[in-house]
Amino acid sequence: MHTQRKFRPLTFADVLIYAFMIVVVLICFIPFVYMLALSLSSPEAIINNKVSLFPVGLNFAAYEQIFTYPNFFKAYGNTIFYTAAGTLISLFMSALFAYAMSKRFLFGHKLVMMLIVFSMFFSGGLIPTYLLISNLHLTGTVWAMLLPFALNQFNLIILINFFRAIPSEIEEAAIIDGLSYFGILRRVILPLSTPALATIGLYTAVFFWNDWFNGLIYLNTDQYPVMLFLRNIVNGTTMVGDGAGAADKSTIAMSIKSAVIITSTLPIIILYPMLQRFFVAGLTVGSVKG
Amino acid sequence: MFKKKSALLILAFSLAASSLAACSSKKENAQPSASSPPASASQSPDASTPAQSEDPIKFSVFYSDNATLPFKEDWLTVQEVQKRFNADIKFEVIPIADYQTKVSLALNTGNNAPDVILYQSTKGENASLALNGALVPISDYSDWTPNFNERVKSFGLEDQVASLNLKDGKRYYLPSLYDKPFYDGGLILREDLLEKYSLQAPKTFDDLYTVLKKFKEENPDSYPLTILAGPRVLYRMTMPSFGVSVGKNGASGTNTLSWDYANQTYFPGAISDQYKEYMAFFSKLYAEGLLDPEMAEPIDGDKWSQKMATGKSFATYAYYDQIGGVASAATEAGFKLQMFPPLAGPAGAHHQPKSSTGSGILFPKKTADRPDFERLVRTIDEMFFSEEGAKIWGLGAEGTTYTMDGDKIKYADDIVNSPNGIYKEMQLKYGAGSDVTQLVWINAQEMTKYDENYGQINAVVAAMPDAIQAIPPTPLFDDMVAEEAASLQTPLADTFEIWADAFLTGKKSLDKDWDQYVKEMKGLQIERFAQLYNDNLK
Numbered sequence: 154m155h156t157q158r159k160f161r162p163l164t165f166a167d168v169l170i171y172a173f174m175i176v177v178v179l180i181c182f183i184p185f186v187y188m189l190a191l192s193l194s195s196p197e198a199i200i201n202n203k204v205s206l207f208p209v210g211l212n213f214a215a216y217e218q219i220f221t222y223p224n225f226f227k228a229y230g231n232t233i234f235y236t237a238a239g240t241l242i243s244l245f246m247s248a249l250f251a252y253a254m255s256k257r258f259l260f261g262h263k264l265v266m267m268l269i270v271f272s273m274f275f276s277g278g279l280i281p282t283y284l285l286i287s288n289l290h291l292t293g294t295v296w297a298m299l300l301p302f303a304l305n306q307f308n309l310i311i312l313i314n315f316f317r318a319i320p321s322e323i324e325e326a327a328i329i330d331g332l333s334y335f336g337i338l339r340r341v342i343l344p345l346s347t348p349a350l351a352t353i354g355l356y357t358a359v360f361f362w363n364d365w366f367n368g369l370i371y372l373n374t375d376q377y378p379v380m381l382f383l384r385n386i387v388n389g390t391t392m393v394g395d396g397a398g399a400a401d402k403s404t405i406a407m408s409i410k411s412a413v414i415i416t417s418t419l420p421i422i423i424l425y426p427m428l429q430r431f432f433v434a435g436l437t438v439g440s441v442k443g
Numbered sequence: 444m445f446k447k448k449s450a451l452l453i454l455a456f457s458l459a460a461s462s463l464a465a466c467s468s469k470k471e472n473a474q475p476s477a478s479s480p481p482a483s484a485s486q487s488p489d490a491s492t493p494a495q496s497e498d499p500i501k502f503s504v505f506y507s508d509n510a511t512l513p514f515k516e517d518w519l520t521v522q523e524v525q526k527r528f529n530a531d532i533k534f535e536v537i538p539i540a541d542y543q544t545k546v547s548l549a550l551n552t553g554n555n556a557p558d559v560i561l562y563q564s565t566k567g568e569n570a571s572l573a574l575n576g577a578l579v580p581i582s583d584y585s586d587w588t589p590n591f592n593e594r595v596k597s598f599g600l601e602d603q604v605a606s607l608n609l610k611d612g613k614r615y616y617l618p619s620l621y622d623k624p625f626y627d628g629g630l631i632l633r634e635d636l637l638e639k640y641s642l643q644a645p646k647t648f649d650d651l652y653t654v655l656k657k658f659k660e661e662n663p664d665s666y667p668l669t670i671l672a673g674p675r676v677l678y679r680m681t682m683p684s685f686g687v688s689v690g691k692n693g694a695s696g697t698n699t700l701s702w703d704y705a706n707q708t709y710f711p712g713a714i715s716d717q718y719k720e721y722m723a724f725f726s727k728l729y730a731e732g733l734l735d736p737e738m739a740e741p742i743d744g745d746k747w748s749q750k751m752a753t754g755k756s757f758a759t760y761a762y763y764d765q766i767g768g769v770a771s772a773a774t775e776a777g778f779k780l781q782m783f784p785p786l787a788g789p790a791g792a793h794h795q796p797k798s799s800t801g802s803g804i805l806f807p808k809k810t811a812d813r814p815d816f817e818r819l820v821r822t823i824d825e826m827f828f829s830e831e832g833a834k835i836w837g838l839g840a841e842g843t844t845y846t847m848d849g850d851k852i853k854y855a856d857d858i859v860n861s862p863n864g865i866y867k868e869m870q871l872k873y874g875a876g877s878d879v880t881q882l883v884w885i886n887a888q889e890m891t892k893y894d895e896n897y898g899q900i901n902a903v904v905a906a907m908p909d910a911i912q913a914i915p916p917t918p919l920f921d922d923m924v925a926e927e928a929a930s931l932q933t934p935l936a937d938t939f940e941i942w943a944d945a946f947l948t949g950k951k952s953l954d955k956d957w958d959q960y961v962k963e964m965k966g967l968q969i970e971r972f973a974q975l976y977n978d979n980l981k
Contacts, residue, residue: 197772202749223515280551287554365541370548374536385538386510407745 185415185422192216192411199407215412219386228379229417232362235378236421239299239361244354246303247312248346252338254309255316273306279370286371297371298378302360308353315349316342351431355424362421383417386410499531500815500822502558505549506534507542507879518874523840528826533557549807550577556807559823562879564802565607565615571922573615579806582614587820590828591617594883598622603799603913610919617827618800619878623886624911626784626904628762629680629794634781636757647787648684648724651758655733658757668728669735669756671747671765674943677725677738679795680760683912684788685721687712688796689939698936699964700973702796702915709915709976711969713939714961720789722946722953729947736948748772751780763897767864781896784904792907798914803882833883839875852891866892918979931972938967 186206191199195210203209219225254262276282282301291297319342327337343350365380387410508514514536515521525532535557537545546563549556550572565573572578585592595604598620608614630651637644637654640661645651658667670677682688687701689712701712712718728734735756744765750756752772766780785794804823813819826832838845838852845854854865861868869875869892876892886905890898904910920928942960945951951960 196768199745201753201772201774222513224513280548283548284552284554287552292555369537369541369545374534377538381538381541385508385540388540 188411188414192408192415194408196406196408215406215408216416218409219412219416222382224375224377225379225382227375228377228382231368231376232378232380232417233420235295235298235364235368236358236361238295239302240354240358242299243303243305243308243357244350247305247308247353248338248343248350250304251309251312251316252334252342254313257317269306269309283370292371293373293376295372295376298361298364298367298376301367302357302364305353305357305360308356311353312346312349315346319345348431351428355428358424359421379417383413386413497529499525499529500818501531501533502810502819503533503535504559504561505542505546505557506536507539507562508536509539509879512870512877515874519839519843519872520835520874520877520880523835524826524832527835528822528832530822530826547572553577553807553809556809558806558810558813558819560805560807562802563616563805564618565609565805569615569805570609573609574611577808578615579808579811580611580613580615581617581806581820582608584817584820587817588617588824588828590824590832594620594828598799600799606916607800610921616803616805617823617882618803619882619884620828621799621801621884621886623905624797624799625884625886625889626794626901626911627764628782629760629785630758630783631761631763631766631780632758632783633779635777635779644783645786648681651786652724652728652733655728655758656731659731659733662754662757665754666735666737666756667733668758669747669750670738671744671759671761674738674947677760678943681786681788682718682721683793683795684786684790685724686717686788686790687715687721689713689718697972697976698932699939699969700976704912708980709973711964711973713935714964714969717790719953719957722943726947726949726953730949734947752778763900782900784900784907785910792910794904794911796912796914801878827880827882833881835875836881837876837883837885837888839869839873844869844873844875852888854891864892864894916980918976920975920979924975924979928972928975931968931975935964935967935969935972938963 183206187204190204190206190208192215193208193211193213194204195212195214198204198209253259254265256262277285286292286297286301291300323341323345324337327341332340363380365378365384368376368378368381506514514534516534521532521534524530542562546560547568549560550569563569565578569578573580581588595601600620604614604618604620607616607618630645632645632654634644636642636658640657642654642657643650645654655667659665678689689697689699689701697709699711699713700709701715701717702708703710725734729736735750747759747761748765748769749772751759751769752774754775763782766782770778770780785792804827806820810816810819827836834841841847843855844858845852847853854869858865858868858872863871866876870877874880876889886901890901942951942963945956946953946960
């Protein structure tokens with residue numbers, strides 16, 4: 154089958170499929186190339202609409218300027234911390250929770266499951282949640298960013314179902330060999346679950362990386378994530394006051410906006426190809442013999 | 444095999460479709476930026492330095508941070524006021540796009556609120572928060588704000604400040620104060636072309652028509668007049684000369700009502716003869732290709748600069764600050780943009796009405812529980828409204844950023860020679876002239892920061908009788924009436940906009956369809972709407 158396929162001539166359907174795939178790749182890719190080109194172009198070239206996919210009037214002034222913004226690197230460091238710590242905490246908590254919930258003989262697991270699903274659809278709303286976090290004395294600490302999001306219902310359900318799909322014979326063998334439940338989770342289940350962990354790890358990391366709102370409401374200035382910084386630059390400067398004074402109507406150059414977008418999204422984009430192999434590994438475990 | 448192929452095909456299709464779908468859904472996420480409170484700033488006389496023997500008074504403030512002017516803790520102004528007024532301020536720097544959210548959350552929950560909130564007013568949600576006791580009624584403590592009171596008196600703003608009182612007769616914030624409104628935007632056009640075609644600078648709207656006509660004749664492919672950011676900018680900058688104002692700023696956001704300055708009442712401006720006359724003028728411009736048809740879209744800053752720089756348009760309504768960026772991007776030799784005073788129409792020459800008060804300082808309720816509340820209020824009053832304090836926020840420290848040569852302000856050489864220009868350099872490097880912290884604005888003093896040209900235009904406009912009128916008073920609705928007014932306002936505003944667009948572009952005729960339009964607006968109770976406003980004036 155494999156060798157045959159190598160030499161089979163392209164059919165019309167193949168061409169169509171490839172064409173579509175190329176279009177999809179371009180749709181995803183061109184905006185980034187365009188942003189990159191804008192961020193490296195001179196403001197004059199941008200105003201005169203000369204920039205397409207390659208920088209015109211190549212210069213790095215936009216990057217120089219954003220690197221001199223106070224707090225840019227601080228905010229960047231914060232985001233890296235929230236993403237790394239948040240993802241680790243979340244994976245740890247989710248794995249513990251999901252493993253217990255994957256046992257159908259656990260008393261009350263249906264009730265707990267219902268509670269989880271309920272909270273997927275209904276939440277307390279902004280102000281009650283804020284009051285809760287605030288009364289727990291979490292506001293102004295990094296824990297306000299990390300703890301409330303340690304468990305995500307959607308990720309939990311993925312993980313529970315994945316754990317359930319692992320043949321119980323493996324666990325039985327481990328029990329016979331003398332492992333405790335924690336031992337089984339650590340030495341058997343988790344190593345077999347890298348695809349699922351990578352998937353929810355990536356979801357979680359992207360969530361923490363992109364999250365600006367929770368940072369805004371719970372944290373203090375020097376704890377703000379870089380996304381808030383990005384938002385302010387891209388979004389916050391287009392206002393015109395109606396007061397009597399010289400309201401500041403200067404706008405931020407397109408090149409700077411692009412440079413900020415590139416610098417703040419690039420790292421998380423780079424994560425994808427690195428995690429690719431875990432996804433490709435697939436969901437088939439196949440370690441129980443006939 | 445075939446089955447697998449078609450499955451793959453479907454997959455490819457759906458992938459393509461979903462990536463496209465993702466593109467469009469992105470847009471919805473764009474959060475509306477917090478509505479920007481009007482600009483503000485300060486400066487005032489009368490310096491009494493607090494007793495230095497006391498410990499510095501400690502308090503926290505919310506500061507609205509604009510990315511064009513990123514806050515720096517070590518700004519000269521910030522350091523200097525803390526030193527001089529014996530204070531230790533903890534700045535909570537919040538991005539402007541989300542400032543309103545953060546303030547609203549702090550006031551609504553009462554948790555983690557700072558002692559002082561800058562750059563706020565009691566418009567919108569803050570008004571009901573104030574009436575429900577979330578804010579300190581600072582007008583009750585006017586004995587503690589002598590510098591502020593003195594400023595209000597010397598600028599003659601007693602009435603305007605009194606109009607900021609809420610329904611209970613109390614004022615809940617210290618607004619920023621302006622002695623004379625700035626003329627910071629208006630008709631901007633190519634001065635070099637006026638000379639080239641030997642035209643006079645326009646004084647009236649008829650002159651403008653002549654000028655645009657000539658531009659079009661010489662450049663048939665162009666649309667001579669374009670507008671930055673949509674028709675509302677055009678409406679609010681030009682309608683007052685026709686005796687109406689229905690833009691966003693028209694009559695405090697009623698959208699469809701106008702203020703009769705002679706009789707001090709509201710009238711249904713959107714169906715008035717003045718408005719009809721206004722539309723007749725601009726639809727004529729449109730019909731003859733003198734007005735950019737894309738203006739309805741609205742045109743954003745980048746696109747607008749492009750049109751102006753590349754000679755697709757020669758005249759515009761926009762802000763003075765933006766001229767520089769366009770001029771530097773233009774390639775044509777002799778390219779020169781100039782701003783002109785408001786043009787005269789049937790109701791005289793007026794620019795958009797402006798308030799002489801702006802957003803300012805409010806105190807959350809729990810601040811009043813501080814044992815040193817009196818000292819805090821007095822310190823704030825001195826820091827922002829005294830001669831000494833206001834001068835620091837506006838000009839920096841004497842001897843460092845400027846020196847006085849008699850009455851004249853002389854800025855330090857490195858500021859004058861900066862490529863950013865005085866105004867921008869003062870802001871970026873020293874934090875002077877930021878509209879968050881400067882609460883006293885004196886027109887003549889501010890003009891020393893700009894090029895001479897801008898100062899001259901402002902002087903001309905300031906000398907014109909009533910060129911910039913005061914913003915009409917806001918009625919004091921209680922919750923029920925406010926609800927009724929709001930439910931009338933939205934359909935009226937929507938209908939108005941649809942018809943305005945139709946009249947402007949000639950889809951509807953002012954002669955034939957006007958009566959139908961008036962009937963429709965009356966059906967939506969525009970007269971009742973005006974009545975509500977008039978009944979609830981003070």
